[in-house]
Amino acid sequence: MPAPIRAPAPRQDRAAARGLRNFTAISVLALLLAACSGGSSSGAGHVTITLYNGQHVQTTEALVAAFEKATGIDVAVRNDDEDVFDAEIVAEGPRSPADVVFTENSPALEYLQARGLLAPVDRATLAHTPGSYDSPLGDWVGVSARVSVLIYNPSLIKKSALPTHVLELAAPRYRGELAFAAGETDFQPIVTSVLRTYGRAAALKWLNGIKTNAGSHVYPDDETISEVVNRGIVAFGVVNQYYWYRMRAEIGASNIHSRIAYFAPRDPGYVLDISGAGILRSSRHKGAAQRFLAFLVSAKGQEIIAHSISFEYPIASGVKTVQPETPFDELRPNPIDVAELGTGSQAITLLRDVQLL
Numbered sequence: 001m002p003a004p005i006r007a008p009a010p011r012q013d014r015a016a017a018r019g020l021r022n023f024t025a026i027s028v029l030a031l032l033l034a035a036c037s038g039g040s041s042s043g044a045g046h047v048t049i050t051l052y053n054g055q056h057v058q059t060t061e062a063l064v065a066a067f068e069k070a071t072g073i074d075v076a077v078r079n080d081d082e083d084v085f086d087a088e089i090v091a092e093g094p095r096s097p098a099d100v101v102f103t104e105n106s107p108a109l110e111y112l113q114a115r116g117l118l119a120p121v122d123r124a125t126l127a128h129t130p131g132s133y134d135s136p137l138g139d140w141v142g143v144s145a146r147v148s149v150l151i152y153n154p155s156l157i158k159k160s161a162l163p164t165h166v167l168e169l170a171a172p173r174y175r176g177e178l179a180f181a182a183g184e185t186d187f188q189p190i191v192t193s194v195l196r197t198y199g200r201a202a203a204l205k206w207l208n209g210i211k212t213n214a215g216s217h218v219y220p221d222d223e224t225i226s227e228v229v230n231r232g233i234v235a236f237g238v239v240n241q242y243y244w245y246r247m248r249a250e251i252g253a254s255n256i257h258s259r260i261a262y263f264a265p266r267d268p269g270y271v272l273d274i275s276g277a278g279i280l281r282s283s284r285h286k287g288a289a290q291r292f293l294a295f296l297v298s299a300k301g302q303e304i305i306a307h308s309i310s311f312e313y314p315i316a317s318g319v320k321t322v323q324p325e326t327p328f329d330e331l332r333p334n335p336i337d338v339a340e341l342g343t344g345s346q347a348i349t350l351l352r353d354v355q356l357l
């Protein structure tokens with residue numbers, strides 16, 4: 001998982017004349033307390049929090065810029081994959097310079113929570129997001145959502161020929177036509193969903209089947225899958241919906257040769273992925289970090305997501321996306337919750353068992 005930009009809070013220390021020694025000592029102590037607390041409104045403008053960002057950069061940049069402008073609190077951002085950050089935070093332990101971690105998927109946060117590395121989120125902040133999208137223990141808050149879909153090239157496969165159930169991905173008729181990203185953290189919740197629905201033996205058989213069907217079309221990430229399907233290199237693949245919408249926005253509708261389709265309602269392959277944020281228990285600026293989380297789920301923060309070309313769904317403060325995509329309340333995903341998706345460790349074990357990781 002990725003590592004953050006280290007930006008320690010500024011400290012002030014001035015030598016004083018002999019006659020002002022007592023006054024200076026008190027002043028320096030007050031400044032140090034303000035810099036370390038991060039929670040008081042009077043000292044907030046002098047605080048820098050460090051964000052380990054596993055979310056998409058353009059989404060986070062917009063949120064951070066608005067937060068800094070609204071609060072005067074600086075945010076030092078370090079970008080990397082969420083699994084890289086998880087490993088790094090565990091290794092750093094109480095010495096981690098991170099104050100906040102922002103991830104694409106809930107298992108990354110559940111992993112840190114299970115190791116006691118996250119601090120409780122303010123209840124007022126959690127109240128902005130439906131409880132089913134937050135940490136069951138209150139240690140992280142849900143910020144946005146995406147949903148798994150099939151991306152396909154109509155010149156290579158008709159929509160009517162696509163699988164409607166996730167287990168069909170392993171059907172022999174799709175040999176050489178399927179693409180997926182085994183190491184992508186967006187794919188692991190689907191594996192967990194299949195495992196919880198059908199059991200370990202069926203999940204292993206399914207993974208071996210899709211491994212055979214994909215052949216050389218196992219890619220590193222969803223962006224690559226979207227590109228190769230759009231170019232007609234492979235017939236279809238499994239991605240999160242926003243990759244297709246972002247690709248269309250970036251290269252133009254006239255250059256889009258692919259479409260997206262959904263699995264059958266409530267199918268185990270139809271998974272809602274929650275992106276969220278948590279505060280490190282070791283943070284030295286918990287007050288400022290709490291303010292950042294509160295901003296993410298506030299109406300202002302959610303409106304940024306609603307208008308962003310990240311095409312993620314805002315899920316807090318009653319805000320709805322304005323982007324031309326399937327409305328959030330019309331989605332019919334498998335009703336598996338963040339607690340059931342867990343830390344992702346079971347999915348990783350299965351993927352390793354079939355040598356996909």
